[in-house]
Amino acid sequence: MGTLDSILAEHPFLKGLAPSQIELIAGCASNVRFNKGDYVFREDEEADRFYLIRHGLIALDVFVPQRGPVTIDTIQEGEVLGWSWLFPPYRWHFDARALQLTRAVAFDGKCLREKCDKDSRLGYELVMRFSQIIMQRLQSARLQLLDLYGDTTRK
Amino acid sequence: MVPRPHRIENVRRETHDTYTFDLVPADNAPSMTYSPGQFNMIYVAGIGEVPISISGDPLEAQATVHTVRAAGSVTKVFCGLKRGTIVGLRGPFGTSWPMREAQGSDVVVVAGGIGLAPLRPAIYHLLSYRDNYGRLAILYGARTPHDILFPRELEKWRGRFDLDVEITVDSPGEDWYGRVGVVTTLIPRAHVDPTETVALVCGPEVMIRFTVMSLRDRGISPQNIYVSLERNMKCGIGLCGHCQCGPEFICKDGPVFPYSRVEPFVRVREL
Numbered sequence A: 001m002g003t004l005d006s007i008l009a010e011h012p013f014l015k016g017l018a019p020s021q022i023e024l025i026a027g028c029a030s031n032v033r034f035n036k037g038d039y040v041f042r043e044d045e046e047a048d049r050f051y052l053i054r055h056g057l058i059a060l061d062v063f064v065p066q067r068g069p070v071t072i073d074t075i076q077e078g079e080v081l082g083w084s085w086l087f088p089p090y091r092w093h094f095d096a097r098a099l100q101l102t103r104a105v106a107f108d109g110k111c112l113r114e115k116c117d118k119d120s121r122l123g124y125e126l127v128m129r130f131s132q133i134i135m136q137r138l139q140s141a142r143l144q145l146l147d148l149y150g151d152t153t154r155k
Numbered sequence B: 001m002v003p004r005p006h007r008i009e010n011v012r013r014e015t016h017d018t019y020t021f022d023l024v025p026a027d028n029a030p031s032m033t034y035s036p037g038q039f040n041m042i043y044v045a046g047i048g049e050v051p052i053s054i055s056g057d058p059l060e061a062q063a064t065v066h067t068v069r070a071a072g073s074v075t076k077v078f079c080g081l082k083r084g085t086i087v088g089l090r091g092p093f094g095t096s097w098p099m100r101e102a103q104g105s106d107v108v109v110v111a112g113g114i115g116l117a118p119l120r121p122a123i124y125h126l127l128s129y130r131d132n133y134g135r136l137a138i139l140y141g142a143r144t145p146h147d148i149l150f151p152r153e154l155e156k157w158r159g160r161f162d163l164d165v166e167i168t169v170d171s172p173g174e175d176w177y178g179r180v181g182v183v184t185t186l187i188p189r190a191h192v193d194p195t196e197t198v199a200l201v202c203g204p205e206v207m208i209r210f211t212v213m214s215l216r217d218r219g220i221s222p223q224n225i226y227v228s229l230e231r232n233m234k235c236g237i238g239l240c241g242h243c244q245c246g247p248e249f250i251c252k253d254g255p256v257f258p259y260s261r262v263e264p265f266v267r268v269r270e271l
Helices: A003-010 A019-026 A109-118 A120-145 B073-078 B113-128 B151-158 B183-189 B205-218 B259-266
Strands: A029-034 A039-041 A049-055 A057-064 A068-076 A095-098 A102-108 B004-015 B018-025 B039-044 B048-053 B064-069 B086-093 B106-112 B136-142 B164-169 B197-202 B225-228 B256-258
Touching: A003 A019, A003 A029, A003 A102, A019 A109, A019 A120, A049 A057, A068 A095, A068 A120, A102 A109, A109 A120, A120 B183, A120 B205, B039 B064, B039 B073, B048 B064, B048 B073, B048 B086, B064 B073, B064 B113, B106 B113, B106 B183, B106 B205, B113 B136, B113 B151, B113 B197, B113 B225, B136 B151, B136 B183, B151 B164, B164 B183, B183 B205, B197 B205, B205 B225, B205 B259, B225 B259, B256 B259
Parallel strands: B106 B136, B106 B197, B136 B164, B197 B225
Antiparallel strands: A029 A102, A039 A095, A049 A102, A057 A068, A057 A095, B004 B018, B004 B086, B018 B064, B039 B048, B039 B086, B225 B256
């Protein structure tokens, strides 16, 4: 197992995958680095990758006219950035910007989709993992909408 | 039942709507002793009485400290009071955070918004008796960076080598380079051993419910999760029934409960 294989095998997101599956997806992976302020991707660009963040912090921004970029979420070490590569039309919905020096493993989405088409078991495993993340992020977003710490006397 | 006159010795503005008051007995007698998690009923003459948690260090005997958010009719007036004003205090009432029971364990403190104030005495205790506890993690969520309570203390705690402090905001400003998202997102990565952890949680009740879910997902047992509940308290001594939640009186059986004890009742909407 190469270095990238062992990094991936230890990552919580990929825990439980068979060594052969790790090897398959490692074939679509590479180490990347972003400096503070670098954009990882921009809204409406082709969503051709996703990232496992190994170190650092990424802001998910929405650009709002007259307000500028508004951060709606942050993705930190150990977390996964990006799921638009999974679903047509494969376009990013937000900007992702490094708030500090960030190191990640980037996965080529097209490469992975092709491998998942050939290996449905691998595809199932990845979709189940991404579904879990999507569910957690949706739950958090709903809680954020509640404005829990706001004025409780408002009706 | 009779409020004891206390003089406002000092007022500190924490955020745009939250103030911390140092109160001393008007007759210059020694200040009350209390345990972390307890509260007083504070009486503002001609306006009314409210339950406010004590937010100071139980080992500092000079004053009784309360952090108050201007949210209702009494607290809005209270937050406008100046040094020297006399208010009435009844207490301390209620149960306390399980500082003795948590000895030997890792402790994770999860606070949301003004919920950091009732937890601050527990944090002071944990730090004063640091050797009695395992790993410590403070996880704090606020609405915006401007709503972060006790920012200087949080910075000081974050600078320690024997404690983890993580902060997140729901809605950042322009100059915020930290985490964005609800406080529950901090739980999966807290550096504690879930099988040996006691959790102390305080904040809006919805936040408490979802925090407990996340803590349980981490493997922390509900018997080791303690929450501070807030309901409409009037007498503070278990007589009027206003704060009753099922068989429990928040004022005298709480406000601090092991979550397993109140779990059957907190989800009942009629309560």
